[in-house]
Amino acid sequence: MSQESPNKVLGQKAKQTRQRILRAAAQELADRGGELEIANVAATAQVSSGLIYRYFSSRVDLIAATVDDFYDQYDQWIIDINPLPGAGWISRERARVERSISFIRKHPLARVVFLNRQKEPLVAAVESRRLAAHLALAIDNVRLAQEKGEINKSIDAYVACPMVMGGIRELMVQLLSDSPHLKSDTTHLLDQTMAFIARAMGLTTSELR
Known part of the structure; x- marks a missing residue:
């Protein structure tokens, strides 16, 4: 460690x-x-x-400590705050995704963390621990939204959350890889990402508005 x-x-x-x-x-x-x-x-x-x-x-x-520090900054900017106090779950998540895209695009270390697939075991262990913590928080987040009636309880948070997180992480990889298939317009990226999240959580397109 x-x-x-x-x-x-x-x-x-x-x-x-x-x-x-x-x-x-x-x-x-x-x-x-x-x-x-x-x-x-x-x-x-x-x-x-x-x-x-x-x-x-x-x-x-x-190197491992530097990657750990990167995730500390990520958490402070995206996870440890409520970007829209008083707003509904889907609106808050849109704000979080927007902040995440902005952070990943601007942070100079993001390309190393997301694109370097060959990691030393110590570095991989740090990343595995941080991602596991993110997943646990995402599951708690969805289950709380279910208790409030914002997400249907038929959705299994333990299945939906890793699927969504994996999809968003791969999107970040493609962004950092300068994929020619991705538009640079943040609104387009947000709209498409939130449509994906909404479907995974059993929400309708109208609930995105």
Whole structure:
């Protein structure tokens, strides 16, 4: 696992140094298409290579921590907030999908995280843990909507949610791959994505409005 526990005992200055190293690592990974050299990260972060190893046990551990940090940012921007307080479930989900598309398009590390299929086991473990957490939250989200009568209880959240999540993730892969079949217009992407989600959740087209 990536070394996260040191954050709990680090002082504020050390936490800032660790975060600076993570930002430098993210830049290195983005600039070099998933490759990372500790010496380059040290130069960008303006620290010694030896100092980096005080925070991260290895080059792979640093990559894993950087991917973990990417998902922290993703969660803060998309999952940990209610984008439309007081709105219905489908409206909130449209807002979340819109924020997700915006985040993935703009974040420099997104191409590395989504397009790099060959991952070190430690990095793959971080991604598996984060995606499992996302799935659990999605299931809870749908079941709560069912309790409120916004989604029919005949829908099995444990089946529908992984199907929807897998479809949306593949859409992000295609976006980042610059697929010529996808229009750049965000409204078109949102309309098509929400139509897919609505069908998976047993909603009608009229309920999208």
